[in-house]
Amino acid sequence: KGPNKVGYMGILQPFSDAIKLFSKEQIFPIYSNYMSYYFSPIISFILSLMVWMLIPYYFNMVSFNLGILFFLCCTSMGVYTVMIAGWSSNSNYSLLGGLRAVAQTISYEVSMALIMLSSIILIMNFNMMKFFIYQDLIWFFFLMLPLSMCWISSSLA
Secondary structure, three states, X not given: OOOOOOOXXXXXXXXXXXXXXXXXXXXXXXXXXXXXXXXXXXXXXXXXXXXXXXXXXXXXXXXXXXXXXXXXXXXXXXXXXXXXXXXXXXXXXXXXXXXXXXXXXXXXXXXXXXXXXXXXHHHOOOOHHHHHHHOOOOOHHHHOHHHHHHHHHHHHO
């Protein structure tokens, strides 16, 4: 059925798509390294969930003193999952595509880390909670507008 026919005004469509996705047969390349091919997206997902621990809340139970470094480490580890996924399929084209993605990701991570370093110099602390407190009066986005635009372009790339 179409996207507006499942449930009232298509509200149940995402659930229908999820059931269809999980009920389909999973296909893996024939000569791939099965374990590393299967677990590299799972590890990437776990790394992206670990970054969510850093979001500063008032009721946050975990406050990292070196939260910015933890953020940079988790985002840098995502490069390895892409490289392992490209390598484990045992195809030259997917390996080249994975290496190309790794090179592009590393180049934008360097610019992102340098831009983040300028805001670290403003508050002289690596704690994400301090970033939250220091932006009560004026956001760093407006305080460093040109660098903020560079940050957005690096993040989107």
